[in-house]
Amino acid sequence: MTVDKIRRSVLVLGGLTGVLGGAAALGVGGVKERESDEAFWAAPRRLRLYRPQSGESVSDVYWQDGSLNTGGYLRICQLLRDIHVNQSVHMDVRLLDIIRAVQGYMEYYGFNNPIFINSGYRSSKTNANTEGAAKNSLHLLGRAVDFTMPGVPAVYMGALASHFQGGGVGFYVNSGFTHVDTGSVRYWSDEKKTIRRP
């Protein structure tokens, strides 16, 4: 898939009404907020995540009443740890907001599955052992996750995540997952080997 095609697929998001809804921006990362978005972000920010590698799940609020909910935040960070070396870090709260936006959007339209986390924080050792991972991957800084939502194609999840413009989005269409991070807003895909991996 070329970048132009990805951009088009993001535009198509508006046409997925009924599946992903009317493409309302949820206010992440500079997207203009609307009144309903304010209500969304003012409500407790809960994430429901599942980690297939370990069988763990969380349903926790990481942000409430304008500040971090430390207990919930740390449990989410624990789920997003590097499973190979059993090490967790403080994940970027903006990253959690992007995931919350994706999940909130899906919940609004009746998709209540948890988000499946393939990879969150990565230690340098694990990153070095990860095929295709960049040396300076944002996974090393707790600023990236790779995820899936069963039943929803990666190209749709990528389009949805891109819509919030919270950072980078990798469309791993062939591998069937989506990467999001809090770096600059950019898109790439695994459909062409010439496109650099994150």
Ligand SMILES: [Zn+2]
């Ligand atoms: Zn990734």
